[in-house]
Amino acid sequence: MAADYIKLIATNKKARHNYHIDEEYEAGMVLVGSEVKAIREGRVSFQDAYADIKRGEVFLRQLHISPYKFAYNDNHEPLRTRKLLLHKREISKLIGKIKERGYTLVPLKIYFKNDKIKVLLGLGKGKKLYDKRQDIKERDVKRDLDRERKKYST
DSSP states (O other): OOOOOEEEEEEEEEEHHEEEEEEEEEEEOOOHHHHHHHHTOOEEEOOOEEEEEEETTEEEOOEEOOTTTOTTTTOOOOOOEEEEOOOOHHHHHHHHHHHHOOOOEEEEEEEETTTTTEEEEEEEEEHHHHHHHHHHHHHHHHHHHHHHHHHHHH
């Protein structure tokens, strides 16, 4: 079997800062043509984007895909709700975790995988302010250690 071709389009940089991500799920997305063209140009913004489950279906909300400048008549709504494609057993698993444990579905990445647009969803819990401060502190200490190691290795 041939290897998967993956091309990263956009990453949600705030997601791992604001959430403890426990599990990741890959989902397809139902799009219109002008959205696909805009995504190919990288015109995607994750600000305030989240996924939720209604009547056994998963929807991605508040994902901003800018209008495609060459599609005059039939352009898409930038913030429209988009349906995500997951297996039923994955959706039922997600429903159970979201209801009983207070998890949130957060989009992490959008990428092309074998010419299909995929979304990587993270199942995570929101971080408290002290957790965020702790992460920043650990990152700074690691950066300082790497800097010192580099200084003495050359």
